[in-house]
Amino acid sequence: MKYSVSVFGLGFVGITTALAFAEKNHTVYGFDVDTKRTSLLKAGQLPFLEQGLDQALVRHINNKFMITDNAEDAVKNSDFVFLCVGTPSGERGEADLSYIFSAIEKFASVLHDGKHRVIVIKSTVPPSTTSERVIPHLKKMGLSPGDMFSVANNPEFLREGKCWDDAMHADRIVCGVEDRKGEDMLRSLYSDFDAPFFNVSLNTGEYIKYLSNTLLATMISYSNEMSKIADVIGDIQIKEAFEILHMDRRWGGSNMASYVFPGCGYGGYCLPKDTQAMYAASVSKGYEPMILKDVITINESMPQFMANKVMHVVNPSETLGILGLSFKPGSDDVRDSSSAKIIKLLLAAGYRNFIAYDPVANEAFDGQYHFSELEYCESLQSICEKSDALVLITAWQEFAGIDKKYPDKPFIDCRYFL
Ligand SMILES: NC(=O)c1ccc[n+]([C@@H]2O[C@H](COP(=O)([O-])OP(=O)(O)OC[C@H]3O[C@@H](n4cnc5c(N)ncnc54)[C@H](O)[C@@H]3O)[C@@H](O)[C@H]2O)c1
Numbered sequence: 001m002k003y004s005v006s007v008f009g010l011g012f013v014g015i016t017t018a019l020a021f022a023e024k025n026h027t028v029y030g031f032d033v034d035t036k037r038t039s040l041l042k043a044g045q046l047p048f049l050e051q052g053l054d055q056a057l058v059r060h061i062n063n064k065f066m067i068t069d070n071a072e073d074a075v076k077n078s079d080f081v082f083l084c085v086g087t088p089s090g091e092r093g094e095a096d097l098s099y100i101f102s103a104i105e106k107f108a109s110v111l112h113d114g115k116h117r118v119i120v121i122k123s124t125v126p127p128s129t130t131s132e133r134v135i136p137h138l139k140k141m142g143l144s145p146g147d148m149f150s151v152a153n154n155p156e157f158l159r160e161g162k163c164w165d166d167a168m169h170a171d172r173i174v175c176g177v178e179d180r181k182g183e184d185m186l187r188s189l190y191s192d193f194d195a196p197f198f199n200v201s202l203n204t205g206e207y208i209k210y211l212s213n214t215l216l217a218t219m220i221s222y223s224n225e226m227s228k229i230a231d232v233i234g235d236i237q238i239k240e241a242f243e244i245l246h247m248d249r250r251w252g253g254s255n256m257a258s259y260v261f262p263g264c265g266y267g268g269y270c271l272p273k274d275t276q277a278m279y280a281a282s283v284s285k286g287y288e289p290m291i292l293k294d295v296i297t298i299n300e301s302m303p304q305f306m307a308n309k310v311m312h313v314v315n316p317s318e319t320l321g322i323l324g325l326s327f328k329p330g331s332d333d334v335r336d337s338s339s340a341k342i343i344k345l346l347l348a349a350g351y352r353n354f355i356a357y358d359p360v361a362n363e364a365f366d367g368q369y370h371f372s373e374l375e376y377c378e379s380l381q382s383i384c385e386k387s388d389a390l391v392l393i394t395a396w397q398e399f400a401g402i403d404k405k406y407p408d409k410p411f412i413d414c415r416y417f418l
């Protein structure tokens with residue numbers, strides 16, 4: 001069965017979702033409030049670096065994937081409405097749902113027309129959001145799920161840098177949906193994907209997403225805490241110790257082992273905000289999660305821990321070379337990047353001479369952070385030659401072994417990579 005699908009919010013998740021359904025021959029309408037972004041997409045250009053997704057866009061734009069400025073028309077024609085808008089951190093770390101509600105406003109009037117649709121929340125939202133926030137919100141607007149429409153959640157597990165591959169070869173499809181019609185339609189929509197489909201309660205669907213991200217964050221903070229312990233004891237080869245830990249055959253060669261490795265803290269758009277949101281959601285229900293509180297505290301302490309290491313080796317008058325600006329290798333996303341946090345701390349400590357190099361993210365970093373003290377280099381060689389000391393913050397493969405080429409320069413390796 002081929003369907004029509006509307007996708008609201010055309011970021012990493014929305015574009016990937018839209019193109020994955022287009023690839024399976026469904027008709028997809030994409031809507032975003034950011035007109036600069038929609039113009040780029042209409043011209044077949046991705047607003048960020050994402051291997052595989054760029055070619056999928058060229059294959060499907062203005063064919064199976066249409067960008068529209070008219071949200072209501074898109075939904076009128078659709079069997080499914082996927083909400084893929086951002087859910088950033090609110091003031092107390094809670095998930096800010098305002099983009100979800102404003103997206104709903106844009107098409108709610110269409111839901112009375114007698115056609116049964118499934119409204120699917122793909123954005124990451126804390127457990128009980130669909131049941132206690134979204135459905136009551138719709139009911140207040142005079143819209144009760146049932147004959148008119150179904151409401152479901154369908155968390156996304158893709159990683160940036162691997163969006164296309166993760167979506168096309170998903171490990172599992174999770175749908176929180178509690179009515180038969182909605183479940184049947186979602187099963188049918190996903191039947192072309194070679195992945196097991198799990199139908200769970202609304203709260204369970206949302207919970208599974210946070211199980212995943214809070215565990216990843218916990219593994220990283222555990223490793224960072226162990227690296228701090230190693231540091232105070234002294235004479236411990238931290239990188240080798242973790243590599244030998246990974247040789248335990250109980251890991252089964254799993255890629256998960258890479259999260260049990262120290263660095264300068266987790267960043268990006270998901271792990272920090274999702275760990276905070278799960279903590280806040282639990283506190284709001286009356287239980288303060290002890291482990292998550294420490295996971296967050298350790299993560300927030302890591303930039304200072306690394307800045308202290310820099311201050312130990314480099315004088316404020318010297319020129320510091322920052323290697324890596326994106327939040328992880330393979331991506332030009334600079335949201336919650338460790339480099340920005342470490343530069344801010346060093347600026348506060350009186351350091352003024354910074355130069356930086358990232359293979360793909362110089363421009364994005366400058367656009368987001370506007371550090372007037374920071375100059376950008378166009379090559380690894382030029383930053384190494386111009387700096388008195390280098391601070392490696394993003395473990396790009398290009399940086400492997402660079403310390404051997406410049407044996408006289410101090411390298412502060414915040415990722416235990418060299
Ligand atoms: N980035 C990831 O790796 C990833 C992976 C899994 C899940 N998620 C979750 O998916 C959601 C989206 O994340 P993202 O990284 O794609 O975000 P993003 O910031 O890249 O994109 C969100 C898009 O939504 C648009 N938008 C905001 N309000 C809108 C509205 N009312 N109508 C239509 N569009 C609107 C924005 O303009 C933006 O283009 C978040 O909840 C995130 O936690 C992200």
Ligand SMILES: O=c1ccn([C@@H]2O[C@H](COP(=O)(O)OP(=O)(O)O[C@H]3O[C@H](CO)[C@@H](O)[C@H](O)[C@H]3O)[C@@H](O)[C@H]2O)c(=O)[nH]1
Pocket residue numbers: 124156157158159160161212213216220257258259260261263265266267268269270271274327328
């Ligand atoms: O082996 C690794 C991989 C990542 N990281 C760090 O962990 C953070 C997150 O990295 P990663 O998980 O690769 O990136 P995201 O694209 O943010 O993906 C995470 O967040 C997404 C949004 O919720 C989820 O869908 C993904 O499953 C989850 O991995 C970054 O700071 C990385 O530096 C490590 O320390 N070791």
